[in-house]
Amino acid sequence: MRELTNWLSGRADPDSFPYFPVTAEFHRNGKHFVATELLARLAGIRARLGVPVADAGPARLLRDFLDVALDKWDDRYDYRSYLGLTLLGLPCDDGDDAPGRDLATARRERDRLLVRLIADALAFESAAAVGDTELLPEQRPGPQTVAKRHRHGLRAVAPALSRLGLAGAVEHPQPAAAVAALHALAVADRSAEEERALRLSMLPVYVSHDEYLFIRVLQAYECTFAALADELRGAIADLTGGRGPAAAERLESARQRLVTAGPLFSMLATMQAESFRTFRAYTEGASAIQSRSYKAMESLCRTPEGDRLDSPAYRSVPEVRERVRAGRPCVDAAYTAAARDGRLAGPERDLVRRRMREFASAVLQWRRTHHRLAVRMLGAQPGTGYTEGTPYLAGVRAIPVFTAVADEPDPSAAEPTGGCPE
Ligand code: HEM
Numbered sequence: 234m235r236e237l238t239n240w241l242s243g244r245a246d247p248d249s250f251p252y253f254p255v256t257a258e259f260h261r262n263g264k265h266f267v268a269t270e271l272l273a274r275l276a277g278i279r280a281r282l283g284v285p286v287a288d289a290g291p292a293r294l295l296r297d298f299l300d301v302a303l304d305k306w307d308d309r310y311d312y313r314s315y316l317g318l319t320l321l322g323l324p325c326d327d328g329d330d331a332p333g334r335d336l337a338t339a340r341r342e343r344d345r346l347l348v349r350l351i352a353d354a355l356a357f358e359s360a361a362a363v364g365d366t367e368l369l370p371e372q373r374p375g376p377q378t379v380a381k382r383h384r385h386g387l388r389a390v391a392p393a394l395s396r397l398g399l400a401g402a403v404e405h406p407q408p409a410a411a412v413a414a415l416h417a418l419a420v421a422d423r424s425a426e427e428e429r430a431l432r433l434s435m436l437p438v439y440v441s442h443d444e445y446l447f448i449r450v451l452q453a454y455e456c457t458f459a460a461l462a463d464e465l466r467g468a469i470a471d472l473t474g475g476r477g478p479a480a481a482e483r484l485e486s487a488r489q490r491l492v493t494a495g496p497l498f499s500m501l502a503t504m505q506a507e508s509f510r511t512f513r514a515y516t517e518g519a520s521a522i523q524s525r526s527y528k529a530m531e532s533l534c535r536t537p538e539g540d541r542l543d544s545p546a547y548r549s550v551p552e553v554r555e556r557v558r559a560g561r562p563c564v565d566a567a568y569t570a571a572a573r574d575g576r577l578a579g580p581e582r583d584l585v586r587r588r589m590r591e592f593a594s595a596v597l598q599w600r601r602t603h604h605r606l607a608v609r610m611l612g613a614q615p616g617t618g619y620t621e622g623t624p625y626l627a628g629v630r631a632i633p634v635f636t637a638v639a640d641e642p643d644p645s646a647a648e649p650t651g652g653c654p655e
Pocket of ligand 1: 450455501522523524603606608616617622625626
């Protein structure tokens with residue numbers, strides 16, 4: 234590759250690394266099929282950078298990118314590297330409540346990232362529909378499918394836009410025009426670094442159009458789970474400090490974020506099953522069972538029982554498992570302790586209890602919708618996370634979210650549609 238040769242024969246400054254010519258090579262046939270010669274050269278560059286590159290900056294970005302690009306070469310390809318989570322600044326281990334950032338800033342940054350991811354996914358659909366991109370050219374969807382994706386994506390992004398004070402900024406009777414406005418807004422809002430991170434975090438394994446949607450939806454859910462984990466950590470601190478209304482607000486914010494992300498599943502349900510089957514042949518070993526943010530969220534609600542902790546569910550996320558074994562605090566225990574010793578009582582306790590029930594209901598609903606989507610896309614095939622597939626999901630979907638409110642009815646169970654993806 235000429236650009237790489239030129240870069241290597243010059244000062245090989247990380248700041249001027251030819252990222253986009255390199256990603257173009259990855260896009261040509263998919264990450265699974267990149268030429269060995271290019272991978273060997275990239276591995277050589279990474280070796281010269283040394284490990285670890287601790288400080289943020291051009292060398293660190295290059296190192297993170299090469300780790301993502303070389304995951305298959307290194308034989309450590311997984312869910313985190315598939316989605317390029319480090320490049321997007323999303324938690325790759327157990328995460329932590331956005332250190333050093335106040336609540337409003339942390340929430341705002343999650344919303345901005347969500348908007349960037351969805352706007353980009355929708356803009357790709359628009360560009361492909363009018364022949365403006367050659368990226369991932371196989372199995373393009375028809376116009377009706379594109380229109381559905383636009384509609385669902387606009388619904389998924391609306392609550393974040395509203396929280397950012399941008400409600401109405403992308404309203405238009407024609408979804409395609411609204412998508413164009415959303416894309417323009419997202420482009421204007423993002424910094425050059427954010428733009429680069431977005432581009433670098435798209436390294437599909439193959440060249441099927443729908444893999445773009447799949448990756449962006451998974452990333453958007455990762456962003457959502459990370460936000461939920463932040464909210465739950467905040468709720469635990471509030472419960473411990475006897476601040477019932479603040480804890481209730483955190484739980485309600487978490488619930489809203491999860492519920493309003495629901496159209497992301499609807500978007501993904503428009504994926505062509507044939508397309509999914511094609512590219513998933515090369516995603517073996519990367520499964521959301523490895524999502525640290527999801528399991529952090531789950532274990533911040535309630536300490537998982539021993540058999541779940543010893544199952545593939547937690548063995549796939551060893552950092553989270555360790556935290557739990559070390560006695561991680563959770564909402565369930567913080568609530569029970571605060572209610573027992575009188576820090577939380579009367580209407581404030583009832584409010585927290587109600588919010589816990591409502592959040593639990595949203596999580597159970599998410600699991601049921603996820604299970605239905607998986608059945609539709611996978612049928613009887615096993616999962617890429619080495620489980621038997623949908624029977625695993627059927628077995629875990631009703632695990633109680635909180636013990637303290639587990640005996641109370643789940644209001645969402647009786648919903649007629651139950652958020653069915655379509
Ligand atoms: C085509 C769409 C999808 C299919 C077919 C699917 C299928 C599966 C399967 C079979 C598993 C079991 C583990 C394994 O062996 O891989 C799983 C787990 C999981 N999936 Fe999905 N999934 C889909 C979309 C998503 C999306 C969009 C998310 C959002 C991040 C997601 C999040 C999860 C999580 C968190 C788990 C772990 C659940 C647990 O361990 O309790 N999935 N999925």
